[in-house]
Amino acid sequence: MDLKQAYLSFGVVSMANMSESEGSLPLIAVTAAVGAIVLLFTLLCSVFRKDKPKEEIESEQDKKTANAGSEKNNSNKKVKPATKTAKKPAHISFSHTWLSCTLKGHSSRIVSLDFSPNGKYLITASEDRALMLWSVKEFRQKEHKYIRGNVEFDSATHVAFSPDSRALVASLANENAVRIFRLGKKDDGSHNVTISGALDFPSKHKLDIIGVGISSSGKWIMTCSSDTTILIWDLKGEVLATIDTHQVNNSCGKVSPCGRFVASSGFTSDVKVWEVVFDKSGSFSSVKRAFELKGHSAGVYDFDFNNDSRRMASVSKDNTWKVWDTDVRYDMGQDPKLLYSGKVSYPGPALIALSPDGRTVAVGVDTSIAFWDAANEHQDQVLENVHAESMSCLKFDIGGRYLVCSGGKHVQVLHNVTGYKATIADLEEKLRTASGPGMKDRLKQQVSEAKEALENILLSSKDSPK
Structure with missing residues (x-):
């Protein structure tokens, strides 16, 4: 375009000179001459462009792009040229005789899940800012419907059902606080369930919340952060007690199914358990140390209770898992008893789940799950490549029939075959x-x-x- 403008300027100047020196030439002739020159130049450019090979044009464009990238990254000479890599699949086709179904619906990674105490529902929370409610009775059916609830202006990081199965406690990613969600019915008279936010607690934790729970009595709520802090709340959002775990940092915090205990694990090699005490009138009294699980030689990744809290299981960085007898007189100074221990099949951060009857231990590492018969102390089965991504959650349902695990955007529902075998052997x-x-x-x-x-x-x- 600069050359065209030059020709135009030249034409205009020439026209002006001709007008001054040769006033006898008609103005229309001068204009026609200039127009002819411009038209001829345009045609020549067009022909030249068409004759140029397409590959050469694309090569010039690629060079321009490369030069732009080079100028942008010239301060870092170690930058490697971009290479095309295959994207990691969002889901793998896992098939096994123990697999009951795969739950699909979330569009981002699932970060937490929980079963309702009445055994009817499973709730899942994802980074897609959605809560999804699934029916347990549909686990063995072809279709798996869900009810979706949105977490407004935030996303849930951990969820736990209330004892009446009508509400949820969820920690929030951005606010780093707690929100109560209600499960209700639509006003149109249908039986469809709705999930809606009801109450936000004030933000009290300095670091991220890594665990939430609510007691089976419904009297208190627990939140555990990644520092050494555990808070005990009433149902209105008032802090009843603050616990310092003295574990350098917390890796896991849970409430026992019996509703009496709150426990934590972290950098240290023990699991610490406290009792939340209420007086005879139903008022909060205190939080006192109950007992500790001592026996690992490194920090504890995860732990779990059975349904009556008489058994606990833990998994550690020392590549062992352990089952403990916690039915002891801790008020008289008795310590939990180690019942049995096993080796973790694969190294790395691990999850552990103890079945409600205490007969089955499931240990998950990365994308694999090892099932152990806790009663007979032997490994029953190892399922590999259950997910395309590392597992985020591992949990038995209330009846001990299923083990659910989340990895990426999906949930795998597995039959607790090990539990059935252990039950038969026991009977x-x-x-x-x-x-x-x-x-x-x-x-x-x-x-x-x-x-x-x-x-x-x-x-x-x-x-x-x-």
């Missing part, structure tokens, strides 16, 4: 030592029902689509 052992005929008949019936249930699970899992 058969009791049958051998039973004395009365009535007791033997009942045990025989229970063994028969357990075997039939296990057989049905394995047969249906082979044929059912995921």
